[in-house]
Amino acid sequence: MGDMGTLVDRSRQMGAAGSEGIDQRDSGSDPIVARELKRRASEGALASLACQAASLALRTGSMMILARLLVPADFGLVGMVLAITGLVGMMKEAGLSDAAIQSPSVSGELLSMLFWINVAVGCGLAMLCAALAPILAAFYHEPRVLWITLAVGTGFLFTGLGVQHRARLLRDMRIRLVALMDLASLLVSVVISIGMAAFGWGYWSLVAGTVTVPAGNALAAWLAAGWTPIRPRRHAGVGNMIAYGTTITLNSAVVYCAYNVEKVLLGRFWGPEVLGVYGRAYQLINLPNDSLQSTIGSVAFPTLARVQTSSTELRSYFLRIYAAFVSLSLPITMVCGFFAEELIAVFLGSQWHASAGVFRRLSPTIMVYALINPLSWLLFATGRVKRSLAMALVIAPVVVLAYALGLSGGPNGVALNYSTAMVCLAIPLVFWATRGTSITVRDILRTLAYPTTALVFSAGAVLLVWPWITQLGPALLRLIVGCVVLFGVYLSVLLFVFGQLPIYVRQLQHVGLLRRWLSKQNEII
DSSP: HHHHHHHHHHHHHHHHHHOOOOHHHHHHOHHHHHHHHHHHHHHHHHHHHHHHHHHHHHHHHHHHHHHHOOOOOHHHHHHHHHHHHHHHTOOOOSTHHHHHHHOOBBHHHHHHHHHHHHHHHHHHHHHHHHHHHHHHHHTTTOOOHHHHHHHTHEEEEEHHHHHHHHHHHHHHOOOOHHHOOOHHHHHHHHHHHHHHHHHHHHHHHHHHHHHHHHHHHHHHHHHHOOOOOOOOOOTTTTHHHHHHHHHHHHHHHHHHHHHHHHHHHHHHHHHHHHHHHHHHHHHHHHHHHHHHHHHHHHHHHHHHHHHTOHHHHHHHHHHHHHHHHHOOOOOHHHHEEEOHHHHHHTTOOGGGGTTHHHHHHTTTTHHHHHHHHHHHHHHHTTOHHHHHHHHHHHHHHHHHHHHHGGGGGHHHHHHHHHHHHHHHHHHHHHHHHHHHSSOOHHHHHHHHHHHHHHHHHHHHHHHHHHHHHHHOOOHHHHHHHOOOHHHHHHHIIIIIISOOOOHHHHHHHHHTTHHHHHHHHHOHH
């Protein structure tokens, strides 16, 4: 009875951390707080996974429908703008959301000051987009770009209003609520986009969907957080947070440039239709990766930040997160490589067949993202943002040069060079990111051993039945059969041959779901 009361009290303290400034260092040494943190992280991960599964279904369904309601030029027009405004958008949070989550303690007064800074940044970015609109229209020789840029720029106003409210929720480890908010905003966005497209609004349906998401997120965050910022006041901790946030912002901007310059080049030299073909393949292949990163990252970063001062806890949490991310990402890479034509036909339609070559050439990037993306959570959570920025400054020129060299080959040439550059960078980046941390390269290799070996067996199984699969008629049937073979062999080897099933079962047991299910089964028996 006494233990339960203590646990409830500690839970309330953790829930108040966003405004009262609970020192996170306690979470690494106090077993009760550590147990509560593990429970919240596990519950958040499960809820986030469920919401992201629904989000993936929504995004996939809307992509399939919009690809059949709109033409490539519609996607290309919006893609021309988003390639530039996306870079501007790297500054929309000014890194202050991550700073608020990563900081060991944050007072309500400091959080309010950060809120007003984010509002000012949002207004400034909206005005910057207004100034850029005529320049982009002239650059692309496309007058419609002017109005698209003006409309997209309004989204930054909403982002600025909701950044710190969302950060407050994440500091409180209310991950399940944040996931539900994201899902609701996406649902509204999808309904509006599809409705407008069905009524003939063309590319404006995509613009409306783009602006609806930040507007919905901001409204939901205000309602959920129940917090009203006070008037801005100078605070001693703001300078350090701005320095941290600025470094993260620069890192994000450099990474964004590295991964999106090719869209600007294709739009400028090959036109909106070719960019639309490339952009649809790029979006489709990044859809599962983005969903996984959002799902696991929403839990990983705040959790790792809470245990950043305990090297043992940090290492344990990170390797679990890394194993989960890699184990889910690797088979997706193989599916995309083997079944590019089938995936394009099923999800986009036969009119997008030109995207299949781009899609297959981009598939190795999923594997690279699986290797390096979780490392950014480790670096950010432990305050090593300068190292992350330095790594981004190495990635950017390499991939931009690769784009330029492949531009003459159109979207296929760009995609091939992009993947080649990323594969060459992967291993050096892993060594660099883990240097001086509690995570060693040996830990990474040990974590990769089981899923990569299972992947080899699953690829071999697909190759054995490949002549038979290619004889099947509809693309959907070929895709289903191929996925059953690949995932069936992969999961069998990983979970049973290598004995990894108990590890995943223990993760479910943290939230009590499996234990309750087993209890019910025993009652039935």
